[in-house]
Amino acid sequence: MRTPARDCRVPTLTLNSMPVSAGARHLRSRTRLAPYVAAVAVMLVALVLLVRGQVTVDVVASRLEIPWALAFAADKRLFVTERPGRVRLVTVSGLQAKPVAVLPVTERGESGLLGLTLDPRFDENGYLYVCYTTSGRGDRLVNRVTRLTFRDGTAGHEVILLDGMPAAGNHDGCRLKFGSDGKLYITMGDAGEPALAQRLESPAGKILRLNAEGSVPTDNPFPGSPIYSLGHRNPQGLAWDRKGRLIAAEHGPVGHDEINHIRPGGNYGWPAVWGRAKDARYIDPILESGRDTWAPSGIAIRGDDLFVAALRGWLLRVTLGPDLEVTSVSTILAHKYGRLRDVVVGPDGALYVTTSNREGRAIPAPDDDRVLRVAP
Numbered sequence: 001m002r003t004p005a006r007d008c009r010v011p012t013l014t015l016n017s018m019p020v021s022a023g024a025r026h027l028r029s030r031t032r033l034a035p036y037v038a039a040v041a042v043m044l045v046a047l048v049l050l051v052r053g054q055v056t057v058d059v060v061a062s063r064l065e066i067p068w069a070l071a072f073a074a075d076k077r078l079f080v081t082e083r084p085g086r087v088r089l090v091t092v093s094g095l096q097a098k099p100v101a102v103l104p105v106t107e108r109g110e111s112g113l114l115g116l117t118l119d120p121r122f123d124e125n126g127y128l129y130v131c132y133t134t135s136g137r138g139d140r141l142v143n144r145v146t147r148l149t150f151r152d153g154t155a156g157h158e159v160i161l162l163d164g165m166p167a168a169g170n171h172d173g174c175r176l177k178f179g180s181d182g183k184l185y186i187t188m189g190d191a192g193e194p195a196l197a198q199r200l201e202s203p204a205g206k207i208l209r210l211n212a213e214g215s216v217p218t219d220n221p222f223p224g225s226p227i228y229s230l231g232h233r234n235p236q237g238l239a240w241d242r243k244g245r246l247i248a249a250e251h252g253p254v255g256h257d258e259i260n261h262i263r264p265g266g267n268y269g270w271p272a273v274w275g276r277a278k279d280a281r282y283i284d285p286i287l288e289s290g291r292d293t294w295a296p297s298g299i300a301i302r303g304d305d306l307f308v309a310a311l312r313g314w315l316l317r318v319t320l321g322p323d324l325e326v327t328s329v330s331t332i333l334a335h336k337y338g339r340l341r342d343v344v345v346g347p348d349g350a351l352y353v354t355t356s357n358r359e360g361r362a363i364p365a366p367d368d369d370r371v372l373r374v375a376p
Helices: 020-029 031-047 194-198
Strands: 002-008 054-061 067-072 078-082 086-091 113-118 127-135 141-151 154-166 176-178 184-188 206-210 227-230 235-240 246-250 258-262 296-302 305-310 314-320 326-332 340-345 351-355 371-375
Touching (some): 054 078, 067 340, 067 351, 078 113, 086 113, 127 176, 154 184, 154 206, 184 235, 296 351, 314 340
Parallel strands (some): 067 113, 296 340
Antiparallel strands (some): 002 054, 002 326, 054 371, 067 078, 078 086, 113 127, 127 141, 176 184, 184 206, 206 227, 235 246, 305 314, 305 340, 314 326, 351 371
């Protein structure tokens, strides 16, 4: 099914900790600052540019149950996780009826089967990696990262790479991606215990970095530790730009969602600060939502554009300059398909997006949840 759609309104953004819309009203209300209004207006137009253009939307797969992550193989097969524990496969003939794997997940709140990525040499070794929540000792929730081997339509031979990481009914993170350096990156939320995000002995509230077989790289910022960055609340998006710079999206507390440039050993402040705190001890985001909420999840980069799947019901497009400065922001698919969970760039250059409308926070359409193809 093909549907045309247009770019829509821009959510309130924050520039230097002041919401753009509130800042404009503030300037207009003070005539003594009138000489600066024109200059500020030019800056805001450059920062918040609404690009109106038509896109075409096709439904690639439907009637999924809370799809969470997408990953393409080189031959255009598409792997999808469903939060209740299934890995599904979409081929040129459509969604395959039989799951390729069923994992022993514990669903509690937002937990379950979450992240998925394919090995850079997937065509040779068939390795796919997943992150899911399961029950530990005493029915305590834990997050686990495992490797499966895909052969003849089935993924099995589970090898556990990381286990026992703090988990909860929310703030689990669990996004998996291989970086441009060939290392495996994993996001971990604070599991509802904010203080853990600052403790180097805990993987919670961190972005982790591993070798593909699960060992700790020798060039990690904290020797012998998988921790790559800390001070995160609930990061759910990872992507690399053409220069190999790592970008992450993170849920903030009551607004102040963040887009961050992740640096080795960087501290992003949670729970001491959030948003643009201008505190020298912590790294500020390159963009935040201010008092509005995007509820950002998966992200993807195509050219200079960063796309953010927002659970508030739109696809956010952020154009970045050579120094990761924000040059424009617009939205796509606003409030047309419900909650959006993940976005990836397909082999054909189009965007592939999952809805997330069957988790009890939206009114699902009869054929939800879906994987959408968004072009151009």
